[in-house]
Amino acid sequence: MRKVAIIGVGSSKIGVRNDVNVAELAFEAFKPSVDDAKIAPKDIEFVAVGSTGAGAWYEELLPAVVSAEYCGLTGAGLVRCEAACASGSAAFSTAYWAVASGQADIAAALGVEKMREIDTPTMMEWIGRAGYYLWEFHNFGLTFPAYYALYATAHMAKYGTTEEDLALVAVKNHKYASMNPIAHLQNRITVDDVLSSMVIASPLKLFDCCPTSDGAASIILASEEKVKELNIDAPVWVAGVGYASGTANMSKRLDYVGLEASVLASQKAYKMANVTPDLLDVAVVHDCFTIAEILAYEDIGLCKKGEGAKLLREGQTEIGGKIPVNIDGGLKAKGHPIGATGCSMIYELAKQLREETVEKSRQAPMKNYIALAHNVGGTGHYCYVTILRR
Amino acid sequence: MAAMPSIKSREMKIVQDIPISKTLQFWEGLKQGKVLATKCKKCETVYFPPAADCPKCLASDMEWIELSNEATIETFTHVVIRPTTFQQNKPYTVAIGRLKEGVRVLAWLTGFKLSEVKVGMKVKLVAKVSSEGNPTYEFTRPE
Ligand SMILES: CC(C)(COP(=O)(O)OP(=O)(O)OC[C@H]1O[C@@H](n2cnc3c(N)ncnc32)[C@H](O)[C@@H]1OP(=O)(O)O)[C@@H](O)C(=O)NCCC(=O)NCCS
Numbered sequence A: 001m002r003k004v005a006i007i008g009v010g011s012s013k014i015g016v017r018n019d020v021n022v023a024e025l026a027f028e029a030f031k032p033s034v035d036d037a038k039i040a041p042k043d044i045e046f047v048a049v050g051s052t053g054a055g056a057w058y059e060e061l062l063p064a065v066v067s068a069e070y071c072g073l074t075g076a077g078l079v080r081c082e083a084a085c086a087s088g089s090a091a092f093s094t095a096y097w098a099v100a101s102g103q104a105d106i107a108a109a110l111g112v113e114k115m116r117e118i119d120t121p122t123m124m125e126w127i128g129r130a131g132y133y134l135w136e137f138h139n140f141g142l143t144f145p146a147y148y149a150l151y152a153t154a155h156m157a158k159y160g161t162t163e164e165d166l167a168l169v170a171v172k173n174h175k176y177a178s179m180n181p182i183a184h185l186q187n188r189i190t191v192d193d194v195l196s197s198m199v200i201a202s203p204l205k206l207f208d209c210c211p212t213s214d215g216a217a218s219i220i221l222a223s224e225e226k227v228k229e230l231n232i233d234a235p236v237w238v239a240g241v242g243y244a245s246g247t248a249n250m251s252k253r254l255d256y257v258g259l260e261a262s263v264l265a266s267q268k269a270y271k272m273a274n275v276t277p278d279l280l281d282v283a284v285v286h287d288c289f290t291i292a293e294i295l296a297y298e299d300i301g302l303c304k305k306g307e308g309a310k311l312l313r314e315g316q317t318e319i320g321g322k323i324p325v326n327i328d329g330g331l332k333a334k335g336h337p338i339g340a341t342g343c344s345m346i347y348e349l350a351k352q353l354r355e356e357t358v359e360k361s362r363q364a365p366m367k368n369y370i371a372l373a374h375n376v377g378g379t380g381h382y383c384y385v386t387i388l389r390r
Numbered sequence B: 001m002a003a004m005p006s007i008k009s010r011e012m013k014i015v016q017d018i019p020i021s022k023t024l025q026f027w028e029g030l031k032q033g034k035v036l037a038t039k040c041k042k043c044e045t046v047y048f049p050p051a052a053d054c055p056k057c058l059a060s061d062m063e064w065i066e067l068s069n070e071a072t073i074e075t076f077t078h079v080v081i082r083p084t085t086f087q088q089n090k091p092y093t094v095a096i097g098r099l100k101e102g103v104r105v106l107a108w109l110t111g112f113k114l115s116e117v118k119v120g121m122k123v124k125l126v127a128k129v130s131s132e133g134n135p136t137y138e139f140t141r142p143e
């Protein structure tokens, strides 16, 4: 297998983007990524698109083809990847394999999502149906905040995690989003703001939830030979990719205090990259709801099981702590344009590793130049973990 | 929604006919007050929700068994902000309970004040027909 590098990244502004349609939004991320790589669309042989809401949250059924045409990519090999909220990571790993296998020298992963063309209850209906419609939605109306609330209740009962602990995740991530101009929610908040916000699905409140966002991110990948040929000065190497899945029925999971798919996917990625969690300089984890960030710390081995809240309380996941996490604002505040999120995570880590975050106040100090992205799809239905190295 | 210039997509109403032939006994059982599961005759694994085929040994020879009705709550949430098709419902509590057969059931929990609901609590699993006329099942207070 060949070594593969990220040679270009781009992102749109994330937020309510009713000024653009899906293809126009994809273009906003794609253009800067090809400029960054100093290539042209015709150099890209294969494109994997991550998008989840096709035909449901937005009108186009085939977002890969409309986006590819609009971005000048017609003719390239093309596929849309679905792994729920991890669709962007599924697209990234699909593009990665295309290059690693020797099938393509340059490939692109393009995540794009439009969530704000429909009203909130309809959005919650669509996402809620994305568990197991027949057994969990049809009669019981599970929403996504409710699914993660089930984890929160169990974690609180078993490990004594509190609503204040959950709130600390939101406070931290809003703080870093306030330093990130592409973030959806850039307001700083306090623990009290979180605790006094409206209950969505107990114990989760409005400020424990990610917003519903529109956004796009684009990543250009190339083989080692291409990196040399194109004279790329700061390639970011893909060191490890790991993936795993969990049961469709929530009732069939091992327990409700962690995501088995996260444990398995991270172990695979660490093994492939030959690194251990203590070597990471920065991580982005799937914090669609505040509890999810605490589960992630434990599942990917940043701390022991049950000690996620402690790690957070000690400030170890802030810049200056042991391992800064979600210093782009996370899904919680940067926003969660579902199918784009995986690519948006890679965008952030590439910028961090290249030490070119626009805002110096949120640059993680680099020692080993190793970064990890953890992206969950559904309620632990899918998990993708990617390890990057400069 | 759109405060920006936009055009409306064509309106379409979607209702799917979901096949239940292979689990018909389950849906019929609910109407008779029974919650049924399937058990693989080959490897003896019990399935809830009921399955006509066994993911473990890939056999398709199943028998129907009636589940005991005593469950222990493993986790729960009270859903306040509801999706479109549940707008007419009051906020509802969803719980996951474990049965002595080893399977878990996810269903609504009724008959308790929210402040009374605790992880580890014993509840009763009952079959019923919902106010909308759908066969369903829920956890409730044990007698
Ligand atoms: C939480 C949720 C129900 C709120 O929806 P909503 O009430 O329609 O929210 P709106 O976008 O209308 O925002 C209302 C206000 O709250 C703010 N807000 C919305 N979501 C917020 C959030 N998650 N955190 C902080 N503030 C938020 C908005 O900025 C807005 O403030 P403003 O009126 O000053 O502009 C919805 O965002 C949601 O379902 N989020 C989860 C999405 C999801 O499940 N994703 C998949 C996860 S894997």
Ligand SMILES: [Zn+2]
Pocket: B040, B041, B042, B043, B044, B045, B054, B055, B056, B057, B058, B059
């Ligand atoms: Zn079997």
